[in-house]
Amino acid sequence: MxxxxxxxxxxxxxxxxxxxxxxxxxxxxxxxxxxxxxxxxxxxxxPSPATIGETLRSYALEEDPRRGEILFWSDTAASLTRLGIALGISALLGLVFGIATGVVPYVRSLLAPFIAAVSMIPPLAILPILFIVLGLGEVAKITLIVIGVAPVVIRDIALRAAELPAEQLIKAQTLGASSWQLVLRVVLPQMWPRLIDALRLTLGSAWLFLIAAEAIASTEGLGYRIFLVRRYMAMDVILPYVAWITLLAFVSDWALKKLRARAFPWTQLTV
Amino acid sequence: MASLTVRRVWKEYGNHVVLENLNFHVEDHEFVTIVGASGCGKTTFLRMLLGIERPTRGEILIDGKPLEAEPGPDRGIVFQRYSVFPHLTVLGNVLLAFELERARFTGKLFGRARRDAIERAEKLLAAVGLEHARDRYPAQLSGGMQQRLSIAQSLAREPRILLLDEPFGALDPGLRADMHQLIRDLWAANRMTVFMITHDIREGFQLGTRLLVFDKLRHDPQAPEAYGATVTYDMKLRRNSESREPQRDPDARAVNA
Structure with missing residues (x-):
């Protein structure tokens, strides 16, 4: 055996x-x-599959009489827009601050302790502050996701940038690279695939913060809908919504993985 | 053209003396091989030439002027590993040197300038026998090919001094002989002074026009770190560049001609 x-x-x-x-x-x-x-x-x-199917049909195909929108799709669009903007901002912050912290010793001394501390703040604990300061609109919700996600991405990129072999950076300098060129031609291109990895790993917590923010103050969105219909114990809405969120998260993870393989072929080559 | 003067150079880390009282002068276009036991400060010396370490005392002069305190295009380097860029193709790796030189802000060349640079890069790749691999990524190359690429890259900016840190240490013995011929021919064809560190004493004798042995003169068993290594043998190998003409590598051609 x-x-x-x-x-x-x-x-x-x-x-x-x-x-x-x-x-x-x-x-x-x-x-x-x-x-x-x-x-x-x-x-x-x-609820039985038939009930779920009937509810889903009315949510996904029929206009809501009060709002004049098809709820399922307007909720999806609202949530994905928030998520997309927040992840875009986090990625940008991650690249800029991550590379600067990873490559420039002075910036590392200045920012690394601060970023380490900020990343320890539980984002949901400052959600009330965000709502008080930024109001109940989109800005507060997007900010919550960014506060939750960006420090993780920044720290990950900073670690990866600092992990680049010293030989590479020295070699580039002997070819005449300035600090700026070093970042642009040696560090940044090698950080793109790492950025995609970091985003994939933070996708789960990004959804968590999105739904938390929508549950508390929103008028549309997948998280808002789930918490709204909770009052009527409408499991026939909640279950398909949860499945849909899971599917969206799964597909975006898969798409990022494919993008990485397609756009950066050098990361997975062997002799 | 680069002569190098090392004048009473000491390197210490706290109480740990690594190198003591280095004193020598290297003429332009010498091929200096440096041998010595591991931990004898060979690599520390090379790092000082690169400008990433500074002597604790003494000074290093290139053509009579103090060495710049950071790496620059006048001193090329080939490390044992990790010195090619994994995200660029073979051609891109060499092209990068020209792009860094001419495109200060974008780091990329376009149009005619790019075509000219590609032409020059291809010449360098031909000189090290890599023209057939121009579109491959480093991960698709063997160790020997990666080192050839790293050498081609280093020659692009026509450094006055080429530093080699055990460049063939990780290669098969058979491959090494080819690489020896290649580096000798490139040295003969280009106007540069070469410093090569090796732990293989035969390699040191075969390749150099001058051999430096780093070793400790004094040793205190109670305080092994109290004394550092210095140059214990400084041999002029009487051979000159012409005497090895017979087995010239057809791949190696003058690059800067």
């Missing part, structure tokens, strides 16, 4: 195995849902 660590599933087998937990989860839900509905047809906790 071979050791289990040496046994590898075939390609088809790996796909089946990967799908198995998902199938089991759906199956378990269906059984639990039908048991509860049999006992009480008005049960709201585990």
């Amino acid at each position: 071979r050791r289990i660590v040496n046994l590898h599933p075939a390609r088809g087998g790996a796909l089946t195995l990967g799908a198995l937990p998902f199938v089991l989860l759906v199956f378990a839900y269906l059984i639990a849902s039908s048991i509860r509905l049999e006992a009480n047809p008005d049960d709201k906790l585990l």
Whole structure:
């Protein structure tokens, strides 16, 4: 008998195995849902697939009479816009401050302790401050995500930039590089793929902050909707929304991974 | 053209004396090989020539002027590893040297200037036998090819001094012989003074016109760090550049001609 660590599933087998937990989860839900509905047809906790489908159809295809918008898509657009702007700002801050901290010793002495301290502030604890100072609009919500995400990205890029072999930086200087050229031609191009990695890793917490901000003060957005319908125990809305958020997060992670492989082929070459 | 004068140079880290009383003069276009046991300060000396370390006492002069205190285009370097840029192709790695020289702000060349630079870069790649690999990335090259690339890169700015820090230490013995011929020919064809560190004493004798041995003259077993290494042998190897004409590497051509 071979050791289990040496046994590898075939390609088809790996796909089946990967799908198995998902199938089991759906199956378990269906059984639990039908048991509860049999006992009480008005049960709201585990709605049947038919109920979920009907609710989702009305949310995703029909205009809401009061707002004149299709809620599912206007919520999605609002959330993705906030997330996109916040991640864009975080990426920019991450590159600028991360590279400056990683490469310039004076900037490192100046900023590294400050960034380390700021990154320890629990962003949700200062959410009230943001709402008081910045109002209840978009700026406060985007700022919350940036405060949660940017320090992580900055510190990651700073570490990666400082990890570049000293030989490379010295070599570039013997080719005549100024500090600016060193950053532009040697450091920055090697930080792009690291930036994508950092964004992928922070995607989860970005969604967390987004939904927290939307839950507290918003008039549209995926997080807002979930917390709004919670009052009516509308699991038939909450469940598809959660699945949709998960799918969006999964797809953006996957897209970033593909982008990295496509745009920076040199990161995964071997002889 | 570069002569180098080392005048009473000491290097200490606290109480730890690494190098003591280095005193010598190197004429223009010499090929100096430096050998010595590991930890004897060879690399520290090279780092001082690069300008990333400073002598504790004494001074180093290039053509009579004090050495610049940071790396610059007058002193090229080839390290044992990590000195090519993984995100640039072979051509891009050499091209970078010209782009850094001529595009101070954007670091990139366009149009005619770029075409000229590519032409010059291709000549350098041909000189080290890498013209067929111009579009590959360093990760796709063997160790020997990476070192060839690093050498081509270093020659682009026509340094007066070329520093080699155990450049062939990680290569197979068979490959080394080729590289020796290449570096000898490039040295003969270009007007530069070469300093090469090696831990292989045969390599030191074969390649250089002058051999420096770094070693400790005095040793105190109670305080092993009290005395540093210095030049214990300074040999002029009577060979000159012409005497090794026979097995010239056809790949190596004059680069700056």
